[in-house]
Amino acid sequence: MQLVSESRDGRAGIGRLLEPASVAIIGASDDPGRIGGRPLRYLLQEGFRGAVYPVNPNRQTVQGQKAYARVSDLPQAVDCALIAVPAKLVAGALEDCVAAGVKSAIVFSSGFAEVAGEGTALQAEIASIARRSGMRVLGPNCLGVLSFSSRFFATFSSSGDQQGYPQAGPVAIISQSGAYGTHLYMVARNWGLGVSHVITTGNECDVDVAECIGWAAACEDVKVIAAYAEGIKDGPALIRSLEKARANRKPVVFMKVGRSAEGAAAAASHTASLAGSDEIYDAVFRQYGVHRADTTEQMLDAVYACTAGIFPQSRRIGLVTISGGVGVQMADHAKKAGLDVAPMPAAAQKKLKAKLPFASALNPVDTTAQFLNDMSLVRENFTIMLKDGGYGTAVAFLTMAAASRFVIEPLLAELRLIREQFPDRLLILSLLGPPEVVARYRDAGYLTFEDPCRAIDAAAAVVRFGESFARVSSGRDDGALLDSTSVPRIPARSLSEWESRELLAGAGVPLVQAVLARSPEEAAKAAAAFGAPVAMKISAGEIAHKTEIGGVALNVSAADAGQTYDTLMGRAAKSVPSAKPDGVIVAPMVTGGVETILGAQVDPVFGPAVMFGMGGVFAEVFRDVAFRLAPVSKEEALAMIAETRGAALLAGARGRPVADVDALAGAIVALSRLAACCGDQLSSIDLNPFVVLPEGKGAVALDCLAVPKDVES
Amino acid sequence: MQLVSESRDGRAGIGRLLEPASVAIIGASDDPGRIGGRPLRYLLQEGFRGAVYPVNPNRQTVQGQKAYARVSDLPQAVDCALIAVPAKLVAGALEDCVAAGVKSAIVFSSGFAEVAGEGTALQAEIASIARRSGMRVLGPNCLGVLSFSSRFFATFSSSGDQQGYPQAGPVAIISQSGAYGTHLYMVARNWGLGVSHVITTGNECDVDVAECIGWAAACEDVKVIAAYAEGIKDGPALIRSLEKARANRKPVVFMKVGRSAEGAAAAASHTASLAGSDEIYDAVFRQYGVHRADTTEQMLDAVYACTAGIFPQSRRIGLVTISGGVGVQMADHAKKAGLDVAPMPAAAQKKLKAKLPFASALNPVDTTAQFLNDMSLVRENFTIMLKDGGYGTAVAFLTMAAASRFVIEPLLAELRLIREQFPDRLLILSLLGPPEVVARYRDAGYLTFEDPCRAIDAAAAVVRFGESFARVSSGRDDGALLDSTSVPRIPARSLSEWESRELLAGAGVPLVQAVLARSPEEAAKAAAAFGAPVAMKISAGEIAHKTEIGGVALNVSAADAGQTYDTLMGRAAKSVPSAKPDGVIVAPMVTGGVETILGAQVDPVFGPAVMFGMGGVFAEVFRDVAFRLAPVSKEEALAMIAETRGAALLAGARGRPVADVDALAGAIVALSRLAACCGDQLSSIDLNPFVVLPEGKGAVALDCLAVPKDVES
Numbered sequence A, B: 001m002q003l004v005s006e007s008r009d010g011r012a013g014i015g016r017l018l019e020p021a022s023v024a025i026i027g028a029s030d031d032p033g034r035i036g037g038r039p040l041r042y043l044l045q046e047g048f049r050g051a052v053y054p055v056n057p058n059r060q061t062v063q064g065q066k067a068y069a070r071v072s073d074l075p076q077a078v079d080c081a082l083i084a085v086p087a088k089l090v091a092g093a094l095e096d097c098v099a100a101g102v103k104s105a106i107v108f109s110s111g112f113a114e115v116a117g118e119g120t121a122l123q124a125e126i127a128s129i130a131r132r133s134g135m136r137v138l139g140p141n142c143l144g145v146l147s148f149s150s151r152f153f154a155t156f157s158s159s160g161d162q163q164g165y166p167q168a169g170p171v172a173i174i175s176q177s178g179a180y181g182t183h184l185y186m187v188a189r190n191w192g193l194g195v196s197h198v199i200t201t202g203n204e205c206d207v208d209v210a211e212c213i214g215w216a217a218a219c220e221d222v223k224v225i226a227a228y229a230e231g232i233k234d235g236p237a238l239i240r241s242l243e244k245a246r247a248n249r250k251p252v253v254f255m256k257v258g259r260s261a262e263g264a265a266a267a268a269s270h271t272a273s274l275a276g277s278d279e280i281y282d283a284v285f286r287q288y289g290v291h292r293a294d295t296t297e298q299m300l301d302a303v304y305a306c307t308a309g310i311f312p313q314s315r316r317i318g319l320v321t322i323s324g325g326v327g328v329q330m331a332d333h334a335k336k337a338g339l340d341v342a343p344m345p346a347a348a349q350k351k352l353k354a355k356l357p358f359a360s361a362l363n364p365v366d367t368t369a370q371f372l373n374d375m376s377l378v379r380e381n382f383t384i385m386l387k388d389g390g391y392g393t394a395v396a397f398l399t400m401a402a403a404s405r406f407v408i409e410p411l412l413a414e415l416r417l418i419r420e421q422f423p424d425r426l427l428i429l430s431l432l433g434p435p436e437v438v439a440r441y442r443d444a445g446y447l448t449f450e451d452p453c454r455a456i457d458a459a460a461a462v463v464r465f466g467e468s469f470a471r472v473s474s475g476r477d478d479g480a481l482l483d484s485t486s487v488p489r490i491p492a493r494s495l496s497e498w499e500s501r502e503l504l505a506g507a508g509v510p511l512v513q514a515v516l517a518r519s520p521e522e523a524a525k526a527a528a529a530f531g532a533p534v535a536m537k538i539s540a541g542e543i544a545h546k547t548e549i550g551g552v553a554l555n556v557s558a559a560d561a562g563q564t565y566d567t568l569m570g571r572a573a574k575s576v577p578s579a580k581p582d583g584v585i586v587a588p589m590v591t592g593g594v595e596t597i598l599g600a601q602v603d604p605v606f607g608p609a610v611m612f613g614m615g616g617v618f619a620e621v622f623r624d625v626a627f628r629l630a631p632v633s634k635e636e637a638l639a640m641i642a643e644t645r646g647a648a649l650l651a652g653a654r655g656r657p658v659a660d661v662d663a664l665a666g667a668i669v670a671l672s673r674l675a676a677c678c679g680d681q682l683s684s685i686d687l688n689p690f691v692v693l694p695e696g697k698g699a700v701a702l703d704c705l706a707v708p709k710d711v712e713s
Helices: A038-045 A087-099 A118-133 A178-190 A209-218 A235-247 A259-264 A270-287 A296-306 A324-336 A346-355 A369-373 A376-388 A408-421 A435-443 A452-471 A497-506 A520-530 A558-575 A616-622 A634-643 A661-677 B038-045 B087-099 B118-133 B178-191 B209-218 B235-247 B259-264 B270-287 B296-306 B324-336 B346-355 B369-373 B376-388 B408-421 B435-443 B452-471 B497-506 B520-530 B558-575 B616-622 B634-643 B661-677
Strands: A022-026 A051-055 A080-083 A104-107 A136-138 A145-147 A152-154 A171-175 A195-200 A224-229 A252-256 A317-321 A393-399 A426-431 A447-449 A515-517 A534-539 A552-556 A583-588 A594-603 A607-614 A625-629 A682-692 A699-701 A704-708 B022-026 B051-055 B080-083 B104-107 B136-138 B145-147 B152-154 B171-175 B195-200 B224-229 B252-256 B317-321 B393-399 B426-431 B447-449 B515-517 B534-539 B552-556 B583-588 B594-603 B607-614 B625-629 B682-692 B699-701 B704-708
Touching (some): A022 A038, A022 A087, A038 A152, A087 A104, A087 A118, A118 A136, A178 A195, A178 A296, A178 B393, A195 A209, A209 A224, A209 A235, A224 A296, A235 A270, A252 A270, A296 A447, A296 A452, A296 B452, A317 A324, A317 A376, A317 A452, A324 A393, A324 A452, A346 A376, A376 A393, A376 A408, A393 A452, A393 B178, A408 A426, A408 A435, A426 A435, A426 A452, A447 A452, A497 A583, A497 A661, A497 A682, A497 A704, A520 A583, A552 A558, A558 A583, A594 A661, A607 A661, A661 A682, A661 A699, B022 B038, B022 B087, B038 B051, B087 B104, B087 B118, B118 B136, B171 B209, B178 B195, B178 B224, B178 B296, B195 B209, B209 B224, B209 B235, B224 B296, B235 B270, B270 B625, B296 B447, B296 B452, B317 B324, B317 B376, B324 B393, B324 B452, B376 B393, B376 B408, B393 B452, B408 B426, B408 B435, B426 B435, B426 B452, B435 B447, B447 B452, B497 B534, B497 B583, B497 B682, B515 B520, B520 B534, B520 B558, B520 B583, B534 B558, B552 B558, B558 B583, B594 B661, B607 B634, B625 B634, B661 B682, B661 B699
Parallel strands (some): A022 A051, A022 A080, A080 A104, A104 A136, A171 A195, A171 A224, A426 A447, B022 B051, B080 B104, B104 B136, B171 B195, B224 B252, B317 B393
Antiparallel strands (some): A145 A152, A145 A195, A515 A583, A534 A552, A534 A583, A607 A625, A682 A699, A682 A704, B145 B152, B145 B195, B515 B583, B534 B583, B594 B607, B594 B682, B682 B699, B682 B704
16 A cells, blocks of 8 residues: 555655645745746735745846745755756756755646657756656646635636636546646536646656556545546556556546557557557456546546435436437437436336326436426435435436426425435436526536536446445456466577467467477378378468468368478478477368457557457457457456357357357456566557357467567567 | 429428417417416517417417417417327317418427327328328427527427527437437537437428438528437438438538347348447438437537538548647547548658757657747648648647637737638647637637537538538449349248349349259259359258258269259258158358358338448348448448458458459449349348359359348248
């Protein structure tokens, strides 16, 4: 367990950076609209209680405050220095801060790694100062920090210009992009959603989004974390922070941009080209219970719904509507969002029909507009639904009807009683009315959304957090690694198929039976022993793409096997004269089963990952694949399989036999353990095709290739 | 060309219903909050200029107006009567209206087909009155009509209670659901989006959504149509209205609910089970250029963007951002929305870099926050983008920066000049600011959105309308039908495969070569003639599922063909003793090619439709299918193929040969023509598998089944 005040490598934590007791502003400006003036103005106006020291060698006072010529002149070693000087002066300013015992610094200045050339060197210099000195540094090229409870508004963003900064709320916003982080804050503020912190990390020469998430996960003021990043440098650090957030039941809603661009950076091997690291982000977010948002609305809708602090674990959602048509729309949408629009139990339907004879009692419950004519019906309806129906979540579409002056008071009275009776249910109203009316329903303990579909999407996010908090485990199987004595040593050169087979077989990955023939006679003997037509393949580390050089022969009879051996060896010698084949692999032809593909790859950010997908051309065309960080538990392997649409085929769709999913899951686990323990020696592993035979008959790789680290495939 | 005032069957149009010059209120109430009181109140308060006659036999005056005991007492035959009496009195009231020469009626009353039992009979009665008399009837069970320019607010909705009704705008809302139609109106009003009409059609005993769309398509006040339906009864009428809307360049944005429920109502044959009529709605909307929305926001975002009246035909979108991170988010989203984030031409990039050295000039153009420090750069940037880059649409993310008091005036001045210079481009700003500031940018001719992703989705909808308006044709190929003398007569009983083959061959659908053997000797002879292993299948109308009874043998040698004939006939006789097989079909085995599936079905609402999808198990698991109403042109058949993800396989993905897409498209056209001309005799046709061979080698159905109308498959 980490302490809040300690960073992962033993250096100071970022508490004094984010909530300092004393602040210096290096490059303080008298102009309250400038980069060095605005933070001083905010600190003076917004009630910051610590000491504030403007540093400016050219002035006696700045914005009416005594100015200091140098940071060494300050009466104390401050917790945090804000740096607002040109890029090339930043390193000097930071050195002065270190000398003066300053604990942390926020660098607003731009002109670093985000611009070409000199900027990169300047950034390396300040990163090195931070590393050497232990002084924590946020930025450069960031919009700083807004810390609402300590009224520490260390930013030159214009977000405080229009109406100042409101009181603290439960949401921490952590963003690499200053522009997006403050945009998100402004949208949240306009929605009336309270924020505890806005932390913008910019170029991340030292403090990064991952560390800030960890800090927020431990901060009592924070209930929900909204994060934004273009890319994470330290995957394991992010994972530690996400684990901490989950342990503390803090939902993390994450916008990671660059979905489409990442695809282009695909690596050479087949598995790697299916991966693209964006899919690894998806896998990490899924494994660690993060809700990934693609738009600001998705982000803030989910964040807002989480502020209720109620996380049902059931996907069952009860829908109430005064309009039948909107009920259909809600049901469509709930299904799309992965929620279960389970019908009301028959007894509950009967009970409801007795109370509300005009209602459609199935689910959605269509009460028609009559609903609000007799308020006692409202309570009856919710009570039957929540008590007898057992739904974890209820969404009611009331639109403008709930804002009628005849309705507000009596409806609120009923709703308050329902809220009290079912404190653990997520209760949402879809309302249309003036803000002050909507606020009254919020005050009664209900989440409110104008749009019922957005309410449902947000509810789905909350339920997934509920599932994740209950699950605790990430599905990673850290206890089950091979012990270090049994970790295979992989040569740092291209492996032949036979060598790849040996590596995989040693790790317990099931492979089709095979013999490595080193002469025509051995090939003929092996073919005869298999007693049926065989597949024959050249095995040479120098020949990764065997088919292309004619190095594969299928359906070879025992009689032809010797001749085929010579043919394949001859083709290899002709096409790749430098190749030194191990020999020719002879294996029985496998018929039937479902073709899948398994793979492993080592992601540059997150390390070893494992992949499962439906086989052949369809894996590529439909991208019907699932990724996880390795190693995975068997349960998680089964979840990966279930996540693909092709899982229906394995389950026996279209008259097929049910496939041996257990054997498949076992193979995924074995492959994931191998990838996890050899991550530092590997680039990728590819089992394609991996055939899943009918139940009880197992599953086998028909072809395989392991590519060691730094080796071209 | 239809006249606005005329309905399709020669009866009066709905002009007098929607914009009457005189109105009676049958069941008028003195209580201005009641169903018979509210419409009278609205008509009196909101400036309706026509005559208004309350009808109430129990009062001298109603809400201060002289009341009439009966409709026959009125001084004139009114254009429209509003009916607010209990369900069982409605028929009588309508008969009175007919007798008094009333032209149209709006029935608010509920208790008709929406409730079980008696209600259905009551509705049949009023439908019959409408049909017999020619008096046009809206409803029952509707919330009536809001007609903003004529100030005709014939509704008992509470939508006018809070702030009355604003002036007319360009958007017509047409909704079966009264609750949803008025909810949509209220949301639009809150957005400041002007509405011309809200028409709610309820149970549609006479006037339906389709007819109202046609009316709105011809109405000069209407620029954009927002429609909502749970289901359409008269498909051809909807299509005529959509054609009219497209001819008049009126975008139709449609929410059709019930996506998920429809799936459950799948029919028996394979093709039909893939269809589900919701997919036919999708096909119709695609063919006739309708934008389908799933949520209120999608609907109103698209509607709002259409009000600009600018419909670029190019998918190229230029993105401008003051935040690099948001630029990535926008690019991701634009790609997802099907837009082309084409890079700036090299020359334009160079030009831009010269003017804005700090910008990233590719696309998105990341100007950084410096952008707004020198306003002339704004114009330079847009001019280079729109002139040299040639983008049809530009979206700029300016967030709160554009709301700064230092920025507003100079930015507006520049933006006005840009707007003037490029009147045909769709220009959108993503802004965050007080409504009055945002309004100023709107007044300068820009669309404004808070969220850049919603702006991009809306732009994508507008561009699709641009493409649709330019295309004009629906891809339906009405000129190419078989003439009536050559329309085949299909027997009204189950067809055998051979009979299905004959039907399809006659229509020019390519089939694998085959012989119908009627004896073991004929089978052996045919197999020998094909000179290779053959497939043999029992052909009997009584046996639809041949495989299940062992009625199919594959890879049969010429030597075994005679014996196999006897085996198959024997199995047929044993399994289905009543069957009278035509004989056994003998056909060569076809190897290679891409397996696809073609189908036709007759939709109960829209008539004959054609389907193409990727073959075998994947068609079902991935639902990678495309539908169109039949017949289709070859161009449209190619569009269907391109719409599937599997199209990549036909194009030669993963080292496959390029498939004969031309032959495939020809087969789709031929099948669609057959379906179109035999729609009244058919239920479905299923070609599965339909194998597309390599380019130049054609495409053939290996199996086929036609199911005549009203015959179980």
